Amino acid sequence: MAVPLQVVEGAQAEGAAARDRKMTGPARLPPEVGCEMADTNWVVLGAPFDRGTTHRGAEAAPAAIREAGLTRRIAYLAGLGFKITDCGDVGPPDSAHSETLPTGIDEMPAYAAALMERLDRRLHSGGVPLVLGGDHSISIPTISAVAGFLRESLGDDANVGVVWIDAHPDLETPGPDSTNDLNAMPAAHLLGLGLPELATLGGFKPKVKPEYLVYVGLRDVVPEEKQIINDMAITSYTMSDIERLGIAAICDKTLKYMNEKTDGFVLSFDIDAIDPMMAPGVDYPQPGGITVREAMLIVESFCGSDKLRLFELLEVNPSRDRDDLTSKLAINLIHRAVGGPLI
Numbered sequence: 331m332a333v334p335l336q337v338v339e340g341a342q343a344e345g346a347a348a349r350d351r352k353m354t355g356p357a358r359l360p361p362e363v364g365c366e367m368a369d370t371n372w373v374v375l376g377a378p379f380d381r382g383t384t385h386r387g388a389e390a391a392p393a394a395i396r397e398a399g400l401t402r403r404i405a406y407l408a409g410l411g412f413k414i415t416d417c418g419d420v421g422p423p424d425s426a427h428s429e430t431l432p433t434g435i436d437e438m439p440a441y442a443a444a445l446m447e448r449l450d451r452r453l454h455s456g457g458v459p460l461v462l463g464g465d466h467s468i469s470i471p472t473i474s475a476v477a478g479f480l481r482e483s484l485g486d487d488a489n490v491g492v493v494w495i496d497a498h499p500d501l502e503t504p505g506p507d508s509t510n511d512l513n514a515m516p517a518a519h520l521l522g523l524g525l526p527e528l529a530t531l532g533g534f535k536p537k538v539k540p541e542y543l544v545y546v547g548l549r550d551v552v553p554e555e556k557q558i559i560n561d562m563a564i565t566s567y568t569m570s571d572i573e574r575l576g577i578a579a580i581c582d583k584t585l586k587y588m589n590e591k592t593d594g595f596v597l598s599f600d601i602d603a604i605d606p607m608m609a610p611g612v613d614y615p616q617p618g619g620i621t622v623r624e625a626m627l628i629v630e631s632f633c634g635s636d637k638l639r640l641f642e643l644l645e646v647n648p649s650r651d652r653d654d655l656t657s658k659l660a661i662n663l664i665h666r667a668v669g670g671p672l673i
């Protein structure tokens with residue numbers, strides 16, 4: 331029997347629903363529906379937060395991805411015996427957008443606390459959260475939550491690894507030469523740079539030591555970021571490296587490193603790593619990105635490891651999407667993350 335990878339049945343109705351939703355704002359699931367006692371391995375959690383960017387729209391991504399077919403796909407996978415549950419959203423904040431720079435700094439501390447609390451509960455129950463952003467600034471709380479969980483479980487020497495799939499290293503810090511968008515800064519804060527109140531979430535810094543951070547897909551790097559990468563000797567595979575070495579070799583080497591050297595790792599996947607021809611629904615389209623096939627291989631490689639503690643998919647912006655292509659791609663990435671079958 332052929333297994334549908336694309337959801338066909340009802341797709342037109344879902345497309346119409348998605349268009350309605352774009353006009354009326356995101357539908358929100360009540361928190362923790364059916365989840366408090368759920369026996370599940372994979373926990374989908376929406377993080378509809380786009381206060382970290384002057385672009386708007388990523389806040390609608392969790393709802394758009396569900397309506398483009400994720401809800402149906404989860405039911406399908408659950409029917410095959412996969413333990414995956416949608417546990418709704420955290421947020422978004424109710425407050426109006428502030429004008430303070432960096433963008434999102436007024437809203438992030440309270441949002442981070444709420445998101446970290448939910449993630450901490452999930453991590454302690456042994457599940458692997460699949461977080462749907464939201465802009466990339468939410469990686470400050472998500473990865474802080476995993477780092478804190480590992481320290482609590484294993485001691486202060488515990489090291490979290492991060493595989494950061496992105497066109498950009500997100501290493502900016504606030505200042506006159508910066509975009510001052512928090513979604514350009516999460517990796518800097520996780521390394522202990524930037525604003526102390528965000529770098530020390532959970533009471534310690536750095537969350538990630540530079541030797542345990544690996545970039546894949548870089549192709550748009552500002553001088554400040556290049557300086558940090560060089561000074562901290564952060565392993566970085568650019569698009570040129572991917573072309574030269576091949577994505578499979580990069581994944582194999584990085585996975586072996588994460589499995590052997592870290593106490594658990596996060597796969598942080600900015601959808602703008604993928605070429606905008608294939609993933610148009612992003613705020614910073616940068617030509618020359620990875621292919622969908624390369625993206626699938628990355629997700630299959632890292633999500634197959636029992637050292638994976640969290641997978642996050644960020645920066646889908648439904649208002650810039652075309653025919654829900656980027657949302658559908660996100661669904662297929664989640665399908666492969668949990669080991670869903672191709673045939």
Ligand SMILES: [Mn+2]
Nearest residue numbers: 466496500600
């Ligand atoms: Mn990013």
